[in-house]
Amino acid sequence: MSTATSARSSRPQTSRAPQKRSPWIGVAVGVAAIAVLFLIDRFAPALFHDSLPTRMQDGLTLALSVLIEALPFVVLGVVLSIVVQVWLPPDLIQRWLPKAGWARRAVLSLLGMLIPVCECGNVPFARGLMMRGLAPAEAMTFLIAAPIVNPIVIITTHAAFGFDGGILVIRLIGGYLIANLIGWIYSRHPDPDAMLTRRFTETCERVTHEHGTPTRRSLSQFVIELRAVMPALVIGSALAGAVQVLVPRDMLLAIGSNPVLSIVAMMALAMTVAICSNVDAFFALSFASTFSSGALIAFLLVGPLVDIKMLALLRTTFTARTLAGVVAVVLMSAFAIGIGVNVFG
DSSP, X not given: OOHHHHHHHTSOOOXXXXXXXXXXXXXXXXXXXXXXXXXXXXXXXXXXXXXXXXXXXXXXXXXXXXXXXXXXXXXXXXXXXXXXXXXXXXXXXXXXXXXXXXXXXXXHTTGGGGOOXXXXXXXXXXXXXXXXXXXXXXXXXXHHHHHHHOHHXXXXXXXXXXXXXXXXXXXXXXHXXXXXHHHHHHHTOSOGGGGBOHHHHHHHHHHHTOXXXXXHHHHHHHHHHHHXXXXXXXXXXXXXXXXXXXXXXXXXXXXXXXXXXXXXXXXHHHHHHOOOTTTHHHHHHTTTTTSOHHHHHHHHHHHHXXXXXXXXXXXXXBOHHHHXXXXXXXXXXXXXXXXXXHHHO
């Protein structure tokens, strides 16, 4: 039984109706983005070099590229999640993990080295881990660390930067420390179940009590997970495309030489471009001649953890309040690491 399910069963059940997300939320976001584009074109046309139709086409292209790039990894993550939930012995993961909480989180934050899945596919996989008994803080530790300690990410970061400036080493150590810091903070939460959305806890209960052959359960769970993450992935990709069109790139590049503002600019860029962590090092490399090393490292830390697409996927499982805390910790930690590199590097 999952942590969420066991926590809920230990206290009186309430009769609240299931919370339904309105399908009009995504429509409203899209309409708002288009309205902003028209307002900018009307009152501040000098902000952009390209015409409004060109920018809208670029936004659609960027959104589709993010979606297509992430989709295979999401499907792979769902498949891995099903393997954990249906095909592995129930106590296998628990038997191999240390008993102490800090040691469990330290091991789980290295699990990403064995799973060549980008941050998009890690979300359904982590959902499967929680359905098999992992605490939310433990799953969060895995989610934050996995996109950076991923073997493909290590290889591509080395291909882009080598060992110059310590960017690869600092990215790995920084991501590992941030993940364990977040895991430690949320392991002290008085009510871990409150970190999770009601929809996810209901999914845990339904999956726990589901009967049938492993094949039938696998197909059922595949549909459940895709229905949970695909709307979030589509909305997150659309937001990523819209934000890239709405924020003038020249504005970010103009402050690249400032050792402090450059870090802030690259963190903002990392949250908006929503590039897969498997290839983001090559994107960051294009800014190496303009931005400081600390800014590049901040970009490489923030992007895989809390970009718009990733937050939309995490929202299928964790509450908005929980994610706000995660974003705050990630941004402050990445900023501190970036400043440290610029000062002492």
